[in-house]
Amino acid sequence: MIKARVSLAAVAVAALLAACGGDKGDKVSQTAAKVNKEEVTVHQINFVLQRQPGLKAEQAEAASRQVLERLIDQELAVQKAQEQKLDRDPRVVQQIESAKREIIARAYVERVGESAAKPTAEEIAKYYVEKPALFKERRIYSLQELQIEAKPEQYELLRSKFAESKGLNEFAEFLKANDFRFNGNQVVRTAEQLPLASLDRISRLKDGESDVVPTPNGSGLTVLYLVGSRSQPVDEERARPAIEAFLLNQRKAEVVQKDLKALRDSSKIEYVGKFAASAPGAASAPAATPAPVEPAASGLDSASISKGMGLK
Numbered sequence: 475m476i477k478a479r480v481s482l483a484a485v486a487v488a489a490l491l492a493a494c495g496g497d498k499g500d501k502v503s504q505t506a507a508k509v510n511k512e513e514v515t516v517h518q519i520n521f522v523l524q525r526q527p528g529l530k531a532e533q534a535e536a537a538s539r540q541v542l543e544r545l546i547d548q549e550l551a552v553q554k555a556q557e558q559k560l561d562r563d564p565r566v567v568q569q570i571e572s573a574k575r576e577i578i579a580r581a582y583v584e585r586v587g588e589s590a591a592k593p594t595a596e597e598i599a600k601y602y603v604e605k606p607a608l609f610k611e612r613r614i615y616s617l618q619e620l621q622i623e624a625k626p627e628q629y630e631l632l633r634s635k636f637a638e639s640k641g642l643n644e645f646a647e648f649l650k651a652n653d654f655r656f657n658g659n660q661v662v663r664t665a666e667q668l669p670l671a672s673l674d675r676i677s678r679l680k681d682g683e684s685d686v687v688p689t690p691n692g693s694g695l696t697v698l699y700l701v702g703s704r705s706q707p708v709d710e711e712r713a714r715p716a717i718e719a720f721l722l723n724q725r726k727a728e729v730v731q732k733d734l735k736a737l738r739d740s741s742k743i744e745y746v747g748k749f750a751a752s753a754p755g756a757a758s759a760p761a762a763t764p765a766p767v768e769p770a771a772s773g774l775d776s777a778s779i780s781k782g783m784g785l786k
Contacts, residue, residue, distance in 0.1 A: 506542050509549040518545055586733045587726035598717045602710045607677035609713045612665045613703045615676070618642060620697040621689065622649060622656040632695055633686050642699055660701070669696075676700075 507514040522541045523529065529537055560566055593601075602609050620642060624632060632654075639645035642658070649656050668676055672687040676698060679685060684699040745753035 507546055509546055510553060512549055512553065514542065514545045514549055583730050586730050590722060590725035590729045593718055593721040593725070597721060598714055599710065601717050601721060602713055607673050608665050609708045609710070611677065612705070612707050613677065614662065614664050614706050615668070615703045616660070616662050616701040618658070618660050618699040618701055620646065620649075620656050620658045622654055622694045622697065624654060624694040629688075629695060636684075636686055636697060642697070645697070664706070 504516045505513045506516055506519055519538055519541050522545070523534075523538060526537065555561060561570075607613075622632060635648050636645050639648065646656070646658065665673060665677065669687065669690045671690065672685075675685055675687065679698075679700045681700055681702050684697065686695055686697050688694075689696050
C-alpha cells in the first residue's frame with residue numbers, strides 16, 4: 475500500500491512538473507515552485523501525498539496541485555514568521571523540540587516493533603473462533619442507552635432500582651428525583667463499536683432484554699435496552715487481514731514494553747521534588763501497558779487497528 479502511494483505520488487508530481495514546464499533536459503527538476511528565495515520541492519509534495527489514503531490515480535494530478543498551493547502558503551507563512559523572529563519565541567522553540575523528540579521516539583518504537591513475529595494461520599483461526607460475537611455471530615444492535623454518573627458504592631442501588639422499574643422512563647424519573655446526572659439516547663451500533671469488556675454479555679441479550687454495565691472509563695453505569703438486532707456475520711476469510719493486523723500490533727506493543735522495561739532497568743531514574751513523593755515503588759517500574767484494541771470486524775480496517783503504539 476505504501477509503495478503504491480509512493481508511486482502514485484511520483485506520477486502525480488511528474489505530471490505537475492511536465493505541465494509547469496519542468497527542465498528541458500532528461501532529468502526532471504526537483505523544484506516545483508520558487509517562493510522568493512526559497513524552493514518548494516517534489517520531495518515535499520511526495521511526502522504529503524503519501525499520507526493521503528485512498529487517493530485514486532485520476533485524482534493524483536489535482537491533489538498534487540492542491541498540495542503545492544498549500545506548501546506555498548506554508549512557505550510564505552514560515553518566511554514571515556522568521557522575519558518576525560517567531561522561530562526564536564521560547565514557546566515555539568519548546569514545541570519544535572517536543573515534536574522532534576516525539577518523532578525520534580516513535581521511530582525507535584517502530585524499529586523495535588519490527589522484530590515482532592507475524593501471527594500464524596493457526597493463531598488467526600483460533601482468534602476467529604474465540605471471538606464469535608465479533609465475527610461468526612456478529613450482530614448490529616439497535617439500543618436505547620442511559621449513561622449514568624455514579625460512584626461504585628451506588629451501583630447496587632441503581633441496579634436494584636432498575637430491576638424494580640417497569641421501563642426506562644420510570645427508571646429515568648427515579649434518577650431525576652435522586653439527582654443522578656445521566657444522558658439518554660438511542661443508537662445503532664455494530665458489535666465492535668460496543669464496549670469490548672461488555673460485548674459478550676450484550677451479545678447474549680435477546681431483543682427486548684436489557685442489561686446494566688459499567689462505563690468503560692469507570693465513571694458510572696450504562697443501562698442498555700436492546701430494541702432490536704440483526705445478524706451480520708463476518709466470515710474468516712474477510713476477518714483474516716484485520717485479525718492478523720491486530721495480533722501483530724499486539725505483539726509489537728508487547729515487544730516495545732519489554733524493551734522499555736529493559737531500558738528502565740538498566741538506567742538510573744531519579745524522581746525529584748513533588749514527583750518524588752508519588753514515584754513508583756521502584757525507579758525501574760515499567761510504564762503501564764496500554765490495553766490492546768480489538769479488530770474492527772465490520773470494515774476490517776487494519777490501518778485503524780495498527781494505528782499508534784506508545785507515543786502519540
